[in-house]
Amino acid sequence: MAEAPPRVSQHEGRPLLAVFSATFFVRFAFGITVAVLASYISGTSSTISQETVGVVGIIAALSPVGEFSTVLFSGAAADRYGRFPVLFLGIGAAAVIFVLVALTRDPVLLAIANLGYGVASGAILASSLAIVADYSDVGERGFEMGRFDAMNLSGWIAGFAFGLAVRAAVGNPSLGVAFLIGSTILAAGLGFSALLLRGQPVKRGSSAYSFAAVASQVFRRNVLLVTLPWLAIYMLIGTALVFFGSAATGVGIPIVVLAAIIAVGGLLLVVTQPLFGRLSDRFGRMRLMATGATGFVLVMIFASLIVAYGPAVPLLVGVGASVVVALMYGPAALAALTDLSLAVGRATTMAIYSLTISVGMLAGLLASSQLYSHLGNLGLYIFFGGLAVALSVLTFARFAELRDRGSDRPTIPAR
Numbered sequence: 001m002a003e004a005p006p007r008v009s010q011h012e013g014r015p016l017l018a019v020f021s022a023t024f025f026v027r028f029a030f031g032i033t034v035a036v037l038a039s040y041i042s043g044t045s046s047t048i049s050q051e052t053v054g055v056v057g058i059i060a061a062l063s064p065v066g067e068f069s070t071v072l073f074s075g076a077a078a079d080r081y082g083r084f085p086v087l088f089l090g091i092g093a094a095a096v097i098f099v100l101v102a103l104t105r106d107p108v109l110l111a112i113a114n115l116g117y118g119v120a121s122g123a124i125l126a127s128s129l130a131i132v133a134d135y136s137d138v139g140e141r142g143f144e145m146g147r148f149d150a151m152n153l154s155g156w157i158a159g160f161a162f163g164l165a166v167r168a169a170v171g172n173p174s175l176g177v178a179f180l181i182g183s184t185i186l187a188a189g190l191g192f193s194a195l196l197l198r199g200q201p202v203k204r205g206s207s208a209y210s211f212a213a214v215a216s217q218v219f220r221r222n223v224l225l226v227t228l229p230w231l232a233i234y235m236l237i238g239t240a241l242v243f244f245g246s247a248a249t250g251v252g253i254p255i256v257v258l259a260a261i262i263a264v265g266g267l268l269l270v271v272t273q274p275l276f277g278r279l280s281d282r283f284g285r286m287r288l289m290a291t292g293a294t295g296f297v298l299v300m301i302f303a304s305l306i307v308a309y310g311p312a313v314p315l316l317v318g319v320g321a322s323v324v325v326a327l328m329y330g331p332a333a334l335a336a337l338t339d340l341s342l343a344v345g346r347a348t349t350m351a352i353y354s355l356t357i358s359v360g361m362l363a364g365l366l367a368s369s370q371l372y373s374h375l376g377n378l379g380l381y382i383f384f385g386g387l388a389v390a391l392s393v394l395t396f397a398r399f400a401e402l403r404d405r406g407s408d409r410p411t412i413p414a415r
Contacts, residue, residue: 015203018196019087019131020147024155025189026091026124029182031159033098036167036178041110057369059111064238064365066118067125067358074123075130075351076211082204083127083134083347084197090123091190098183102176118358125354130347133338134203139281141338142288146277146331153330154269215348223349225398226337227356229289232391233296233329234357235364239383272324277331285336286402292329293395298322300384307380 038056078086094117101113128148136144159182166178280288302318309315334353341349371379 014196014200015084015131016135016144016147018084018193019128020151021196022087022091022124022189022193023128023148024151025185025192026094027152027155028159028162029094029098029185029189030121031156031161032163032166032178032182032185033101034156035160035163036175039167039172040105040175040178041107055107057365059107059114060238061362061365062111062115063118063121064358064360064362066115067122068118068355068362070119071122071126071351071354071358072215072348074119075126075348075354078123078127078130078347079345083131086123086347087127087131088190088194090120090127091186094120094124095183095186095190098179098186102179102183122351122354122358126347126351129334129338129350129353133341133346133350136338138339142277142280142285142331142335143274144277145334145338146274146280149277149330149334150270150273153273153327154267157269211348219352220340222401223337223340223352225394225401226333226340227353229293229329229391229394229398230333230353230356231360231363232387232394234360235367236296236300236384236387238361238364239368268324269327272327273331276328277335279328280332280335285332285339286398288328288332289336289398290395292326292332293391295322295325295328296391297388299326300388304381304384307377 037060041056041059074086074090097113097117097120101110101117104110132144132148133141163178166181167175170177276288276292299319299322302315302322306312306315306319337349337353338346368380368383371383373379375382
């Protein structure tokens with residue numbers, strides 16, 4: 001008999017709905033601005049020269065710098081003072097920053113704004129993940145993290161597609177409107193989530209919170225082996241988000257077609273992420289994580305072939321199929337990290353995930369842009385190959401760590 005989906009009480013459901021809604025609005029707004037950032041900085045909506053790539057990479061990389069340098073403190077604040085105050089403060093700050101970005105194309109000011117945007121982004125992510133963990137039981141944690149990931153990734157992709165459409169519609173001189181649209185969406189998300197929480201009891205912070213005590217737990221070997229693979233994954237994702245639009249148009253894919261493909265992919269995420277999370281609850285976190293890691297390796301293999309031979313249909317199909325497999329990683333890994341966290345320091349633990357992915361985006365942007373600037377396509381092959389090797393090694397290390405504990409099962413028994 002098929003297992004019934006988890007039942008969530010109204011008390012638990014409203015905070016979860018609030019954070020899922022906020023997540024989609026936030027990522028949609030962020031996706032819009034990421035889609036136009038490279039063009040906004042460089043002043044061109046077509047291909048970007050090798051000389052300009054380095055400047056774009058440095059400015060874009062300052063967002064993850066702001067995130068990884070402050071996210072542990074954001075997580076600590078969420079544990080001490082409450083998740084939703086930190087979440088809403090981060091969303092409001094991001095909305096203001098987007099307005100400021102729309103008013104200037106000065107590289108120095110854009111760099112400062114992007115740094116502040118990273119601080120806000122870290123606060124949003126750490127507090128959001130802690131909320132999902134707080135309101136999900138251990139047996140349904142993969143499912144709830146899958147729902148969070150669905151909102152997170154579909155928001156990113158739908159916003160990215162919308163941003164590409166805006167870039168095509170308004171032309172480069174008027175690209176500042178994309179940031180104003182993003183700010184409006186952030187404000188709408190903040191208002192809608194606050195309305196959902198009106199009159200609802202929510203979990204508060206803990207006055208007994210100790211940063212030193214929690215930090216000693218979040219840097220354990222088993223926690224790091226769950227989070228470190230995200231370093232390699234986000235080195236790839238960060239590079240793709242910033243340069244994908246320009247690279248695709250550079251090899252002849254029309255921007256309207258590209259936007260439509262990305263939007264369809266976003267709809268697919270809504271279906272697959274909760275499903276993959278449910279599978280991790282049933283069959284084990286590590287099984288899904290290993291399968292997802294394999295998918296990411298295949299993505300990089302097909303990406304290298306596209307760089308070498310162009311966007312042939314079989315290669316594009318291979319990328320699409322590999323991406324679907326790769327999407328198994330997210331819900332399982334987030335649920336595994338939550339399984340390893342302590343309730344009193346959960347936001348700080350989830351901040352380790354945010355720190356890892358922001359460092360990955362920084363390292364990926366710098367490495368890929370500089371390798372391509374100096375070595376051309378050879379630099380991209382080196383970049384993809386290095387990430388594939390790193391992700392494979394970390395996955396095998398996680399298997400070994402579980403075997404040393406006498407089990408190849410997830411952090412909780414698979415049902």
